[in-house]
Amino acid sequence: MAAILGLQEYGSDTNSSDGETKIDVEDFNMHLKPVNDKEKSYMAVCPNAAPAVAPKYDGNSRLLDINVKEVKHNLKYEDMYAPQVGPLHPFKTRQFQSNRNMLSGYTEPAHVSDFQFENQRRTFTSYGYALDPSNDQTEVDKVVGDNTAAEDNKGITVFEVKPSAGEKRKKEKNRDPADIDGYLGPWAKYADEQTVIKPSEEEQKELDEILAKRSKHSKQVEEKPMEEKTTLHIKDAYDYQGRSFLHAPQDVGVNLRSEEPPEKCFLPKKLIHTWSGHSKGVAAIRWYPHTAHLMLSAGMDTKIKIWEVYNDRRCVRTYAGHKQAVRDITFNNDGKEFLSCGYDRYCKLWDTETGQCKSHFTSRKVPYCIKFNPDEDKQHLFVAGTSDKKIVCWDIRSGEVVQEYDRHLGAVNSITFVDQNRRFVTTSDDKSLRVWEWDIPVDFKYIADPSMHSMPSVTLSPNGKWLACQSMDNKICVFNVLNRFKFMRKKTFTGHMVAGYACSIDFSPDMSYIISGDADGKLYIWDWKSTKLYNKWKAHDDVCIGVLWHPHETSKVATCGWDGVIKYWD
Numbered sequence: 001m002a003a004i005l006g007l008q009e010y011g012s013d014t015n016s017s018d019g020e021t022k023i024d025v026e027d028f029n030m031h032l033k034p035v036n037d038k039e040k041s042y043m044a045v046c047p048n049a050a051p052a053v054a055p056k057y058d059g060n061s062r063l064l065d066i067n068v069k070e071v072k073h074n075l076k077y078e079d080m081y082a083p084q085v086g087p088l089h090p091f092k093t094r095q096f097q098s099n100r101n102m103l104s105g106y107t108e109p110a111h112v113s114d115f116q117f118e119n120q121r122r123t124f125t126s127y128g129y130a131l132d133p134s135n136d137q138t139e140v141d142k143v144v145g146d147n148t149a150a151e152d153n154k155g156i157t158v159f160e161v162k163p164s165a166g167e168k169r170k171k172e173k174n175r176d177p178a179d180i181d182g183y184l185g186p187w188a189k190y191a192d193e194q195t196v197i198k199p200s201e202e203e204q205k206e207l208d209e210i211l212a213k214r215s216k217h218s219k220q221v222e223e224k225p226m227e228e229k230t231t232l233h234i235k236d237a238y239d240y241q242g243r244s245f246l247h248a249p250q251d252v253g254v255n256l257r258s259e260e261p262p263e264k265c266f267l268p269k270k271l272i273h274t275w276s277g278h279s280k281g282v283a284a285i286r287w288y289p290h291t292a293h294l295m296l297s298a299g300m301d302t303k304i305k306i307w308e309v310y311n312d313r314r315c316v317r318t319y320a321g322h323k324q325a326v327r328d329i330t331f332n333n334d335g336k337e338f339l340s341c342g343y344d345r346y347c348k349l350w351d352t353e354t355g356q357c358k359s360h361f362t363s364r365k366v367p368y369c370i371k372f373n374p375d376e377d378k379q380h381l382f383v384a385g386t387s388d389k390k391i392v393c394w395d396i397r398s399g400e401v402v403q404e405y406d407r408h409l410g411a412v413n414s415i416t417f418v419d420q421n422r423r424f425v426t427t428s429d430d431k432s433l434r435v436w437e438w439d440i441p442v443d444f445k446y447i448a449d450p451s452m453h454s455m456p457s458v459t460l461s462p463n464g465k466w467l468a469c470q471s472m473d474n475k476i477c478v479f480n481v482l483n484r485f486k487f488m489r490k491k492t493f494t495g496h497m498v499a500g501y502a503c504s505i506d507f508s509p510d511m512s513y514i515i516s517g518d519a520d521g522k523l524y525i526w527d528w529k530s531t532k533l534y535n536k537w538k539a540h541d542d543v544c545i546g547v548l549w550h551p552h553e554t555s556k557v558a559t560c561g562w563d564g565v566i567k568y569w570d
Contacts (some may be wrong), residue, residue, distance in 0.1 A: 001406025031257040037547075050163060061203055073261050110245055117507050123157040225346055227364075228321035230354070230355025234314060245308070245316050246335065246354050248291040252310045254552050256291040259510030261462065267525055267535055268569035275307050278314045281562030284328055284504070289335040292551050296338060297556060297566055298326035304340055307351070307566070309550075309558075319350055334370045340562045341367035347384055351398060361394050363401070371440070374421045383424070391426055391436075405441045407434060413456040413502065418467065418481050425467060427455045433469070435485060445485055456502035460514055461511060462551075468505045468514060476505060476526075493535045496524045504546045515557060517544025523559055539567060 062079060064071065088097070100106050112133075124130035129145035143150045156162060170191045174184040189195070199207060216515045238244055248256045260444065278299035288294035294316070295307045304319040304326055320428070322342035331338045337358070341347045347361040347370060365386040373381045380396045383405075391405035391412055410429030417424045417437075425435050431454050435445035455469040467479040476493035496503075496518035503517045515525050521540035526533050540561030549555040557569045 006334055007511075034192040034334055039483050086103075089170060119157050119159055126158050129154060129155075134537075168169070180377060181280065192546035208363045218401070225348075225360050226320070226321055226344070226349070228350075228357035231318040232316070232355070233318065245294070246353055247287075248293045249310055252293075256293055256552055261551065262554045263510065264554065265508040265510045265512050265549075267513070268555045268557045270274075270570060271567055272556075272570045273313050273568040275313065275315070275568075276564065277305055277307075278303065278564045280325070281545070281547060281564055282543065282566060283326060284564060285548055285558060285560045286331060287548060287551065289331050289333060294335075295566070296463065297330055297560060298329045298340060298564075299564070300325035301564075304329060304350070307380070309568075313325070313568075317355055319355055321348055321350075322346065322362075327366075327368055328370050330370055330372055330382075333374065333376065339370050339372065340372045341384060347382075347394070359399055361399060363388075363390075363392050365390075366409060367392075372418065373413045374417050377479075378438075378517050383415055385415055385426060385428075389409045389430075391415065393439075403439060403441060405436055405443075407441075407443050408432070410454075413454070414458040416458045416460055416467065418460060418464065419465075425458060427458055427469065429454050432480070433485070447485060447487070449487075457504045459505040459507065462509060463511060470498055470503055470505055470516065472499050473546075476514065491531055493526045493531050494534075495536070496522065497525075501543055501545065503544065504548075506547050506549045508549050509551050513549075515547050515549060517559060517561070519543050521561055523547060523557070523562070539569070540565070 021508060036157050050250055062073075062075065063558070064075065064079060066084065067394075075364070095105075098106070120123055120130040120133075125146055127146070129143045129147065129150040132142045143155065153162065165550065170185060172188045174182050174188065174190055177183060189307075197520045208326055218364065234245065239247075248315055250256075275295075275297075278297065278301050280300040282297050282299050284298045286296045293309050295309055297305050297307065299305065302320065302322045302324060306319075307315050308314050308316060319340070320338065320346050324343035326340055326342045329340045331352075336352055337348055338352055339347060340350065343366055345362050345364055345366055347367055349360070350356070351360045353359060361384075362385075363386060365388040367384040367386050371384045372379060373383070380391055380515045381402070382396065383391050383393045385391050389406065389408045389410060389412065389447055392401055393403035393405075394400070395402045408426065408428040409432070410428055412426055412428050414427045416426075421436055421438075423435055425433060427433050431452050432446060432447075432448040433452075433455065434443040436443050453472040455471050457470040460466070460467045460481070461468065467481050467485070469477045469479065471477050474494060474497055477490040478488045480488060493514060493516075496516055497520060498516070498518050501519050503519070505514065505516045507514055507528070511528055513525050514528050515523065517523055517539065521538055521542055521544045522536050523539040523544060524533065524536045539559045540563050542562035544559055546560040548558045550558070553570075558566060560566045
């Protein structure tokens with residue numbers, strides 16, 4: 001502040017008569033004195049940084065802002081095209097100081113047809129050349145890009161048809177409709193067309209060799225079925241009374257010939273026995289009809305075994321006759337015979353007691369499921385679902401196919417007889433469920449929905465009212481057999497993991513519970529009425545593929561898995 005005050009007083013005291021400036025020493029050294037707070041003085045100094053500059057234009061012209069879009073007064077030509085007035089930007093390059101209307105420079109507006117622009121762009125993309133947009137009318141054929149390609153294609157665009165290399169083939173003409181025999185019309189032949197051409201000797205030799213090779217490959221070699229063998233694992237095939245192992249024991253504490261199921265069933269809790277004899281996984285298990293004192297098992301080691309359920313629980317007999325893994329097995333009504341089908345494309349009929357293979361059947365396709373007709377008067381007929389979308393019915397007596405049900409669009413996975421054996425239900429990889437009348441090869445009921453999944457395993461309830469289907473979306477779906485196969489949406493059992501596996505389902509004899517295996521080797525038990533999951537536990541080290549509840553016991557369940565063992569739970 002003292003310096004500003006001193007600057008203000010500088011030059012103000014010029015009282016000297018001789019023209020010399022006198023400076024008061026006290027004022028000059030004022031800034032060295034301490035400032036008295038009581039005597040403060042302030043002064044605002046406004047320096048003028050912009051000097052007055054005379055404009056180059058006369059007062060008659062009017063300035064116009066270059067950013068203005070609308071002019072509300074008339075301007076002279078000189079005013080509109082006058083140079084811009086104002087200071088230049090000191091740091092702009094010459095390129096940026098020039099007049100520009102886009103980032104890269106100044107472009108002149110021009111009208112170009114959208115079609116022509118797209119036509120040339122696509123032509124350049126496809127052929128590598130396009131018309132030069134800067135050429136004038138004198139240079140019509142001037143192009144940019146690949147000139148060689150432009151000459152070969154004669155400068156055509158992608159929207160033009162390439163000119164043919166030669167002349168068109170001439171056709172014979174006779175369009176006179178009065179000439180009935182000689183009228184050709186649009187079906188006339190080409191003038192140089194040869195309808196019959198005989199190959200030369202060399203070409204004929206090559207054709208003969210090719211046909212000979214094809215005939216060799218097309219010959220289907222008749223695969224001979226494997227020789228059937230059986231092994232009896234017990235010491236005596238008959239007891240002291242001459243009864244075979246098919247005779248049901250009477251000293252086990254349970255009436256195995258009873259027609260009535262147990263009054264009340266209970267949840268199994270512990271493992272009581274393990275059958276091990278298969279060297280590979282077990283694909284299916286079946287109870288002996290009515291009594292369930294024996295159990296039949298089909299293994300992926302190509303063998304079929306029958307086991308005792310009571311007493312010593314031994315392996316009684318082994319049946320070997322398939323070249324590849326056995327897929328399914330089924331007893332007839334009295335249990336004296338059973339059928340097996342395997343991946344070797346054969347279905348075989350076995351004598352349960354002696355182990356003799358009575359006959360074999362094949363349709364050259366893999367049978368996935370097999371069932372006897374449950375009617376007593378039709379026990380000589382059986383059906384098999386195959387990989388070529390068909391259900392084939394064989395007659396055991398003649399060994400011939402008597403009926404084919406060909407309506408599915410995928411491999412048939414299951415066959416279940418319902419409605420007092422007058423109808424049967426099949427499921428397939430085509431995610432549908434079809435109901436058939438026996439011996440009528442047209443399905444009278446077709447159930448399919450976009451939300452449905454493939455259902456490879458189906459089980460009928462003991463009372464014949466419900467159809468439980470193992471769905472590939474990790475659910476058990478239920479259909480009402482008596483009510484036109486209505487889908488029961490609220491009765492769905494979930495919680496297990498079966499996607500990709502045909503894990504079987506079974507009911508308890510009193511219809512209290514429903515059980516199923518899963519891909520993790522667990523056994524699941526649900527309440528039938530409430531669909532609540534009651535219990536689950538680890539039953540096998542691999543996939544638990546088959547489960548069966550004993551029809552005469554209150555809490556005994558058999559399970560089989562791909563770990564090669566069969567377990568019995570109580």
